[in-house]
Each structure stands twice: as structure tokens, then as C-alpha cells.
Amino acid sequence: MRLKAMQDWLDERLSIKTLSGAARKKEVPVHRHSIWYYFGGMTLFLFVVQVVTGILLLLYYRPSAENAFESVQFIVTEVQFGWLIRSVHSWSANLMIATLFIHLFSVFFLRAYYRPREMTWVSGVVLFFIVICFGFSGYLLPWNKLAFFATKVGTEIAGVIPVIGRPMLRFLRGGDDVTGATLTRFFGFHVAVLPATATVFLAIHVLLVQLHGMSVPPSVQKQNLRKMKFIPNFLLRDLIGWILAIGVLAALAALFPWELGEKADPFAPAPAGIKPEWYFLFMFQTLKLLPAKILGMDGEVLGIMAFNFVALLLFIVPFVDREPGNQRRRLVFNIIGVVALAYIVVMTIVGYVT
Amino acid sequence: MSNMLHDSPAPSIGPSGVEPGRRRFLDYLLGTSAAATFGAIIYPIIRFMSPPHVIESTESSVVAAKLNEVPVNSGKIFKFGSKPGILVRTEAGELKAFSAVCTHLDCIVQYQAETKNIWCACHNGHYNLNGKNIGGPPPRPLEEFKVNTRGDEIVVSKA
Numbered sequence: 001m002r003l004k005a006m007q008d009w010l011d012e013r014l015s016i017k018t019l020s021g022a023a024r025k026k027e028v029p030v031h032r033h034s035i036w037y038y039f040g041g042m043t044l045f046l047f048v049v050q051v052v053t054g055i056l057l058l059l060y061y062r063p064s065a066e067n068a069f070e071s072v073q074f075i076v077t078e079v080q081f082g083w084l085i086r087s088v089h090s091w092s093a094n095l096m097i098a099t100l101f102i103h104l105f106s107v108f109f110l111r112a113y114y115r116p117r118e119m120t121w122v123s124g125v126v127l128f129f130i131v132i133c134f135g136f137s138g139y140l141l142p143w144n145k146l147a148f149f150a151t152k153v154g155t156e157i158a159g160v161i162p163v164i165g166r167p168m169l170r171f172l173r174g175g176d177d178v179t180g181a182t183l184t185r186f187f188g189f190h191v192a193v194l195p196a197t198a199t200v201f202l203a204i205h206v207l208l209v210q211l212h213g214m215s216v217p218p219s220v221q222k223q224n225l226r227k228m229k230f231i232p233n234f235l236l237r238d239l240i241g242w243i244l245a246i247g248v249l250a251a252l253a254a255l256f257p258w259e260l261g262e263k264a265d266p267f268a269p270a271p272a273g274i275k276p277e278w279y280f281l282f283m284f285q286t287l288k289l290l291p292a293k294i295l296g297m298d299g300e301v302l303g304i305m306a307f308n309f310v311a312l313l314l315f316i317v318p319f320v321d322r323e324p325g326n327q328r329r330r331l332v333f334n335i336i337g338v339v340a341l342a343y344i345v346v347m348t349i350v351g352y353v354t
Numbered sequence: 355m356s357n358m359l360h361d362s363p364a365p366s367i368g369p370s371g372v373e374p375g376r377r378r379f380l381d382y383l384l385g386t387s388a389a390a391t392f393g394a395i396i397y398p399i400i401r402f403m404s405p406p407h408v409i410e411s412t413e414s415s416v417v418a419a420k421l422n423e424v425p426v427n428s429g430k431i432f433k434f435g436s437k438p439g440i441l442v443r444t445e446a447g448e449l450k451a452f453s454a455v456c457t458h459l460d461c462i463v464q465y466q467a468e469t470k471n472i473w474c475a476c477h478n479g480h481y482n483l484n485g486k487n488i489g490g491p492p493p494r495p496l497e498e499f500k501v502n503t504r505g506d507e508i509v510v511s512k513a
Contacts, residue, residue, distance in 0.1 A: 149461055152461060153459045153460065153476055156459040156460040167404065170405055171403060171404060171405070174405045175405045175408060177436060181405065266438070267431050267432075267438045269440075269454070269463060270462050270475040274461075284477075287459070292487060292490075292491055292492060292493045293493065299491055300458060300491055300493070
């Protein structure tokens with residue numbers, strides 16, 4: 001009785017019955033591609049892991065060129081379970097980018113961006129780039145040699161873009177060179193600007209998914225489609241995935257602790273065998289293979305502009321491929337997707353073995 | 355609201371009892387003040403975000419190393435103002451100095467004794483001992499500096 005009274009009190013003020021009613025009504029279609037529905041939720045779960053471990057790291061991390069490396073060293077050697085929290089943060093970041101890639105490509109191939117879900121796709125692409133920025137800014141924070149050169153190259157790449165490049169480079173670096181000023185800025189992006197932006201777009205993205213419901217791919221027969229209750233059936237399956245993810249993260253952190261490397265030195269040559277994180281490897285390998293001059297232009301400028309162009313194309317996919325009935329366009333987009341995926345996979349492997 | 359004004363045969367007084375000309379003027383004032391206020395807030399924020407230009411050290415020459423610190427067929431990174439430079443002693447014993455900043459994407463180069471090249475590890479760029487880009491992605495040669503010896507000190511200066 002008291003519980004009922006409390007529920008009524010809350011309902012009068014927060015309309016919880018409307019919300020819980022909607023949640024209870026939510027259904028997930030069951031068909032041969034249903035497995036791909038799990039990767040969005042998995043990415044969200046890993047993001048939550050990032051938030052929690054990130055806040056924990058903030059208790060000890062010191063964002064300056066003099067202290068950053070030593071403070072991370074302190075976290076992994078002195079702080080109880082510091083090695084675990086730091087390694088989980090690094091591994092979870094990488095797994096999150098992996099599940100995000102899977103989510104993006106599965107949504108692409110299953111055409112989940114067809115009307116009326118165009119804005120869900122666009123908000124997802126924004127989140128994708130936010131996550132890439134999270135990865136890039138977080139990578140510098142331990143202030144080790146690899147991170148230092150990765151940031152030099154990465155920001156120089158931004159600087160290569162005509163007109164806006166140079167001011168952007170100075171904005172990112174906090175000056176002309178990668179220094180402690182860059183570290184301070186990246187720290188600010190990583191723990192304030194990006195989390196705030198990500199939260200907004202995440203809210204929009206998830207809300208839109210609730211609004212439109214799960215998309216059924218055009219290749220699936222819509223008549224008599226079996227459905228599963230989101231609560232509890234789908235959520236419990238999600239939960240199993242998340243528990244598995246925690247297990248995988250703990251195992252990875254314990255068996256392959258994330259390396260700290262050597263402290264950055266702005267007056268030491270780039271170490272031999274230097275490579276960026278795996279999700280930048282295909283672009284890195286491309287830049288390595290491009291000749292110095294292509295048609296009178298600097299090779300790297302051309303390559304970087306091409307990657308920027310493709311990134312912009314991602315946003316307009318749902319506005320170009322918008323007729324579910326158009327078989328030819330569907331084929332063309334499937335080919336584009338397969339070629340892009342193959343290019344990323346092949347160049348990543350080539351980048352690893354060479 | 356404006357549609358109503360256009361449709362009415364006597365447009366001198368709007369529905370709220372205000373002349374449209376006066377209303378438009380007030381709207382204009384309000385709009386420009388809002389824009390000015392917004393601008394006055396945004397401008398300092400944008401200026402704040404762009405880092406101040408630090409006066410570059412104007413030193414045109416620097417003691418890069420002692421003679422005995424650079425054996426034959428080796429290289430050494432030295433500090434030239436806020437930028438790294440590279441000092442190389444060739445197999446013939448000649449001293450050469452260049453900017454150590456790779457012209458491709460800003461990495462710091464090193465001397466590779468096996469190939470007798472200056473090499474950038476980031477994207478496998480090669481320069482010869484005249485600083486010329488001879489392999490890999492670098493688009494331009496390294497800037498060359500003048501080298502003089504003063505006693506046992508090696509002095510590098512901007513050409």
C-alpha cells in the first residue's frame with residue numbers, strides 16, 4: 001500500500017507510468033540479422049565503462065608535461081588496482097571503437113538509415129567522430145613518446161587542410177608546437193568538451209531509436225515477423241553481453257596490461273617502428289604509401305583531403321540512398337560498403353605486418 | 355502576425371495598437387542589440403581560444419655539441435631555439451647540420467648509420483646528407499644550417 005502511494009506520488013509529478021508503459025511496449029523484431037541489434041547497446045555499455053573508469057583516473061591524474069607521465073606511472077604502480085582501472089580504460093576504449101565500427105557497418109549494410117531514420121544515422125555519425133576525438137585526445141594524456149609523435153602527426157594532418165588548417169592546428173596545439181599547452185588542451189577536450197557533447201548526441205540518438213523503434217532490414221519479409229519484448233527478453237540478452245564484456249575487459253587488463261612506454265622528449269627522434277592506434281592504421285599506411293608529389297600537389301595533402309571528403313560523405317549517405325525499392329542503388333551502395341570495409345581491413349593488416 | 359498586417363486594408367495600426375513602422379524599428383533595435391550582445395560574448399571567447407604568439411627565440415646560432423660528442427658516421431639531436439636540429443658527422447668526417455623536423459608531418463628525424471641517410475621513423479622518409487628528400491613521403495628537403503667549429507665546440511647557425 002505504501003509502495004502504491006509512493007508510485008502515485010511520483011507518477012503525478014514525473015509521469016513514470018507513461019515512461020514505464022512505453023518501455024514495456026517496446027519490441028525488437030526477431031529475424032536472421034537480429035544479432036546486429038546488440039552492437040549499439042554494447043557500444044553504449046563500453047561508453048559507460050569509460051565514464052566510470054575515466055572519473056576514477058581523474059582522482060590521480062595530473063595534466064601537465066612535468067607531471068602527466070609520472071602521475072600515470074603512480075596510478076599503475078602505487079595506487080591499489082590502479083593498473084586494473086587504467087588498463088580497463090584503455091582496453092574498453094579500443095573495444096568501444098571496435099563495436100562502434102561493427103555498429104556503423106551493420107547499420108549501413110542493413111539500411112537502417114532509410115526514412116524516417118536519417119537523423120538517427122546523422123547523430124550516430126557525429127557520435128562516431130566524437131569517439132574518434134576521444135581516442136585521439138586520450139592517447140596523448142600519458143605523455144609518452146608514442147603519444148607525443150602521434151599527436152604531432154595528427155595535428156599536423158589537421159594543419160595540412162587549406163585555409164582553416166593552420167588556425168586549427170594552433171588551436172589544437174595551443175601554440176605552434178606540441179607542448180605542455182597541448183596536453184592541457186587535450187585534457188580539457190577529453191574530460192569536459194567531448195563528454196558534454198557526447199551526452200547530448202547520445203541522448204538524441206537513443207531517443208530517436210525509441211521514437212522510431214528498431215528498423216527491419218529491407219531484405220527481411222515483414223509479414224508475420226516474430227517480435228521479442230525489449231523488457232525483459234532483449235534486455236536480459238543485452239545484459240549477458242555486458243557481463244561477458246566485463247569478463248573480457250578484466251582478462252585483457254590482467255593478461256595484457258596497457259603499456260606506459262617512455263616519457264615524451266621533444267628533442268628526441270621518433271622511435272623506430274612507431275605506429276598509431278589500430279583504428280588510425282589504415283590512414284597511416286595510406287600516407288606512408290603515397291608518393292611525395294601527386295599531380296604537382298603534396299601527396300599527403302591529397303590523401304588527407306580524400307579522407308576528409310569520405311568522412312563528409314558518411315553524413316549524406318541516407319540522403320543519397322533513400323529509395324528502398326531502387327535495386328540498382330542498393331547494389332551500388334553495397335559495393336561501396338564492401339570496398340570501404342575491404343580497404344580498411346587490408347590497409348590495417350599491411351600496416352601491422354610492415 | 356505580419357500576414358495579418360498585410361491583409362488588413364488600413365495597415366497604419368497593428369493588432370496590438372502599434373504602428374508597423376515603429377514596430378519594425380523596435381524589432382530592428384532588439385535584433386541588433388541581441389546580435390551585438392551575442393558578438394560581445396562570442397568574440398572574446400574565440401580570441402581566448404587561439405593561443406598567444408610566443409616570441410620565438412631570435413638566436414641565430416647555437417653551440418650544438420662538443421666535437422667528441424659526435425663520432426664519425428653518427429648524428430645528434432640538438433636544441434635550436436624551441437626546435438630540434440640534427441648534427442651529422444659523415445663518414446668522411448664532414449660536419450653537417452639540418453633542421454630535424456621532417457617536412458612530411460612534423461616528426462623528428464634521426465641519422466641512420468647503416469644507410470648513411472637521415473631517416474624519419476614515422477612514415478619511413480629518407481633524406482641524403484645534403485638534406486634532400488630522396489625516398490618516402492617527405493615533399494621538401496630539410497633546412498640546412500651552417501656549421502663552424504670554435505675550439506672543441508661545434509657552432510651551428512642559420513644560413
